[in-house]
Amino acid sequence: MNMPDMLYPLEAIIQDRKQNPQPSSYTSSLFDKGVNKIAQKVGEEATEVIVAALGQGRQEQIAELSDLFYHTLVLMAQLDLTLEDVSAELRQRHEPK
Numbered sequence: 001m002n003m004p005d006m007l008y009p010l011e012a013i014i015q016d017r018k019q020n021p022q023p024s025s026y027t028s029s030l031f032d033k034g035v036n037k038i039a040q041k042v043g044e045e046a047t048e049v050i051v052a053a054l055g056q057g058r059q060e061q062i063a064e065l066s067d068l069f070y071h072t073l074v075l076m077a078q079l080d081l082t083l084e085d086v087s088a089e090l091r092q093r094h095e096p097k
Helices: 003-019 026-033 034-055 058-078 081-091
Strands: none
Touching: 003 026, 003 058, 003 081, 026 034, 026 058, 034 058, 058 081
């Protein structure tokens, strides 16, 4: 399964947790804490990516980037943004002018 094949199902799971909270779900707990906490987690994960990039091995770098992707998707869901919104913006940026 390549990255887009995994990101879209993950986005769907996150949306489901937003619409159908589950008490034992970490994702649901993030939504309960609101946008400020979710944005803070994205910042923390971005910092951990930087630390991993500058001094840790490949496996830790992959793990930290995965955490950043996940928390970014949660933030996007909180803001009612989708991967398609971001894809459309990126396509627009790369269209010939």
